[in-house]
Amino acid sequence: MIYLDNAATSFPKPPEVLKAVAEALAAPASPGRSGHAPALAASRIIHKARKNLARLLGAPDNSRLVFTPNVTWSLNIVLNGFGLKPGDHVISGSLEHNSTARPLSRFQREGQVNWEVVPPGPDGLLKPEDFKARLNPKTRLVVLNHASNVTGSLAPAKAIKEAIGDIPLLLDAAQTAGSMPMDDYCQWADFIAFTGHKGLLGPTGTGGLWIREGLDLRPLSVGGSGSRSESLVHPDFLPDALEPGTANTHGLAGLAAGVGFLLDVGLDKVRDHEMELTQWFLERIIDIPGLKIIGPGPGVKERVACVSVVLDGWSSSDLAAALESGYGIMVRSGLHCAPLTHQFMNTMPGGASRFSIGYFNTLDDVKTAAWALSELAAKKPSRA
Amino acid sequence: MDQDGEIILVFSSNTRILNAEDLLEEKNLPFTLVPVPKEVNPNCGLALCFMESSQDRIMPVLKAAELMPSAAYRRLGPEFSTWAFE
Ligand SMILES: Cc1ncc(COP(=O)(O)O)c(C=O)c1O
Numbered sequence: 001m002i003y004l005d006n007a008a009t010s011f012p013k014p015p016e017v018l019k020a021v022a023e024a025l026a027a028p029a030s031p032g033r034s035g036h037a038p039a040l041a042a043s044r045i046i047h048k049a050r051k052n053l054a055r056l057l058g059a060p061d062n063s064r065l066v067f068t069p070n071v072t073w074s075l076n077i078v079l080n081g082f083g084l085k086p087g088d089h090v091i092s093g094s095l096e097h098n099s100t101a102r103p104l105s106r107f108q109r110e111g112q113v114n115w116e117v118v119p120p121g122p123d124g125l126l127k128p129e130d131f132k133a134r135l136n137p138k139t140r141l142v143v144l145n146h147a148s149n150v151t152g153s154l155a156p157a158k159a160i161k162e163a164i165g166d167i168p169l170l171l172d173a174a175q176t177a178g179s180m181p182m183d184d185y186c187q188w189a190d191f192i193a194f195t196g197h198k199g200l201l202g203p204t205g206t207g208g209l210w211i212r213e214g215l216d217l218r219p220l221s222v223g224g225s226g227s228r229s230e231s232l233v234h235p236d237f238l239p240d241a242l243e244p245g246t247a248n249t250h251g252l253a254g255l256a257a258g259v260g261f262l263l264d265v266g267l268d269k270v271r272d273h274e275m276e277l278t279q280w281f282l283e284r285i286i287d288i289p290g291l292k293i294i295g296p297g298p299g300v301k302e303r304v305a306c307v308s309v310v311l312d313g314w315s316s317s318d319l320a321a322a323l324e325s326g327y328g329i330m331v332r333s334g335l336h337c338a339p340l341t342h343q344f345m346n347t348m349p350g351g352a353s354r355f356s357i358g359y360f361n362t363l364d365d366v367k368t369a370a371w372a373l374s375e376l377a378a379k380k381p382s383r384a
Numbered sequence: 385m386d387q388d389g390e391i392i393l394v395f396s397s398n399t400r401i402l403n404a405e406d407l408l409e410e411k412n413l414p415f416t417l418v419p420v421p422k423e424v425n426p427n428c429g430l431a432l433c434f435m436e437s438s439q440d441r442i443m444p445v446l447k448a449a450e451l452m453p454s455a456a457y458r459r460l461g462p463e464f465s466t467w468a469f470e
Contacts (some may be wrong), residue, residue: 039429230429
């Protein structure tokens, strides 16, 4: 199998991750709830995950980094807990995933907020000045998908933050955390939401959120925290305030190991490897007759390792099926939970076929994929 | 000289106590983690424990890292008393 669906979830996971999850599963795991040795060991596992992620994002205070089941949950904690009021104005980029677009659309439909989308420039990239131009006295929050899970284009997040000044920036780092150096991000971002099972190489069911000092969120759910057990009032300090219920110790053991692996390898090296394969792939496929790259082509540096294509005569799903059955290549077809992006890219409703490269892919993998695409371009689907 | 009691520090969150643990371990200071004594505090989880005679080495380190406890006790044999810390 050639796995090129790392934007959905990364595969394989480093052996360290498998080992860490297995070891955690073999022990009692009730972090922060009891005083005995196994409970302490479970707490230390989670603490390790917190420290590793704080290092990855450059968070000065690891207690402001909270764990969640996935980035969708993290984004919803912010969007629903930030205290948006009727009449508030929220700006987002145009390459949002449904995990922000749906909550924002719901607020909009329910008359709660006025949501404005910044379209990409003619080159498909977002421009900081377009965010600044839309600010008004009611603007409370700017939401930004750091990198599109369809086009792969990377938003100029820091420049956008500079352009919007004091307005808090919520960054959806689903496609970037673990795939590029981000150890200065806590110096300028306000909320960074991430998921554990993609670039961070952890198990599904893990994710998190970093919150700048001075920003408060009302928890979506409250309950047991292991702290202040005598009180009926849920704690208001982080991370406990946003981590009700027993944590996913087994998953976080794997996440700690995945992030530890990345820190050992070095995020520069991960980024260089992924970009080398991506650029090679883009250069090889750009001349395939009838093939269109949805998003930035070869040479553009502001991108991540995810490349979507449309091939004449093929639906995105037939193409994905032919890649799997003929070549053992796994890609994702359709709309990738990002209808807004496909709208802007004029690929509705058929979507595109997406090749997403991870740290463990090799040049051979992308060579085979490029070769398969050129062979299929010369054929028509057997159903047609 | 007064008898050397045990100082027990309770922190608001587990993360704070584990950060305190990292810090004290880094500096090779003598302490242990113990279950929060239910005689004095209803919190679940762990407390930081050290001998009173080490307080001058430990407390300034915690203070410098803004890792102050939410409550503190002194234990001498079976007797607990609240401990005022700086
Ligand atoms: C940009 C982006 N945001 C959010 C998500 C949602 O991730 P999760 O399903 O882990 O919450 C994804 C991936 O599916 C994504 O690519």
